[in-house]
Amino acid sequence: MTHIKKYLIGNWKMYKTLQESIDFIKELSRLLEKIDTKGLTIGIAPPFVHLSAIANLLEGKQPIQLIAQNCHHEVEGAFTGEVSAHMLAAIGVQGVLIGHSERRIFEKENGVFLAKKITRVLASGMQPLLCCGERLEDRNNGNHEAVVREQLTTTLSSITPDERANVTIAYEPVWAIGTGAVASLTAVKEMHSFIKAMMLEQYGARNIPILYGGSCNPKNAKGIFECPNVAGGLIGSASLAANSFMELVKLLV
Numbered sequence: 267m268t269h270i271k272k273y274l275i276g277n278w279k280m281y282k283t284l285q286e287s288i289d290f291i292k293e294l295s296r297l298l299e300k301i302d303t304k305g306l307t308i309g310i311a312p313p314f315v316h317l318s319a320i321a322n323l324l325e326g327k328q329p330i331q332l333i334a335q336n337c338h339h340e341v342e343g344a345f346t347g348e349v350s351a352h353m354l355a356a357i358g359v360q361g362v363l364i365g366h367s368e369r370r371i372f373e374k375e376n377g378v379f380l381a382k383k384i385t386r387v388l389a390s391g392m393q394p395l396l397c398c399g400e401r402l403e404d405r406n407n408g409n410h411e412a413v414v415r416e417q418l419t420t421t422l423s424s425i426t427p428d429e430r431a432n433v434t435i436a437y438e439p440v441w442a443i444g445t446g447a448v449a450s451l452t453a454v455k456e457m458h459s460f461i462k463a464m465m466l467e468q469y470g471a472r473n474i475p476i477l478y479g480g481s482c483n484p485k486n487a488k489g490i491f492e493c494p495n496v497a498g499g500l501i502g503s504a505s506l507a508a509n510s511f512m513e514l515v516k517l518l519v
């Protein structure tokens with residue numbers, strides 16, 4: 267069996283001032299000194315404005331990777347208010363979240379456009395983390411698999427096989443994000459095995475890591491992380507305090 271590396275990524279969304287971010291990183295670094303995190307990729311995705319300061323703090327020496335929450339799909343240009351993949355890579359960002367459901371919903375991001383972002387992120391030497399997940403009405407109508415298939419294929423069919431091989435996926439049911447309504451272990455198992463089978467059938471891709479996200483916290487994460495085909499978690503609320511994030515780290519090392 268091929269060993270798939272584990273991942274724990276904290277998505278801070280639009281939370282934390284610069285000082286709060288610095289305090290968190292210092293505290294987490296101190297906590298991480300006590301354990302061996304080999305085999306686990308730990309990432310933190312702060313708001314854009316804090317990336318540079320946190321990169322300086324980490325100096326690439328800590329076992330914490332710096333992740334961006336988004337980037338623009340063009341190389342550069344007259345796009346007021348936007349940030350390019352190249353700019354992120356140049357300050358030491360190592361990965362970028364692509365198509366988080368909050369961006370799909372509020373910014374109307376769609377699949378083909380997300381494929382362009384993945385291309386930019388990989389061309390700049392960073393790791394794309396493609397998010398997918400159905401809404402509650404899709405699940406209630408029995409359309410959850412079809413919706414996730416559609417989200418993944420519109421993006422993944424628009425990039426090259428080499429690019430595809432370097433994508434990480436995060437399955438995050440929209441109804442579980444920030445709601446406290448975590449998916450049942452049965453639903454997690456079913457969806458992760460569905461995505462895994464789909465990736466193999468459609469693209470011949472065997473080893474794409476699939477993370478779970480959506481109200482994952484130290485109380486419910488053990489069962490989720492132990493599910494087959496779950497390569498770790500994408501964590502919102504429970505990543506905002508160093509202690510709770512650290513408890514999640516401990517479940518994966």
Ligand code: PGA
Nearest residue numbers: 443444480481501502503
């Ligand atoms: P949550 O957010 O853990 O607060 O539900 C997860 C996410 O949006 O990635």
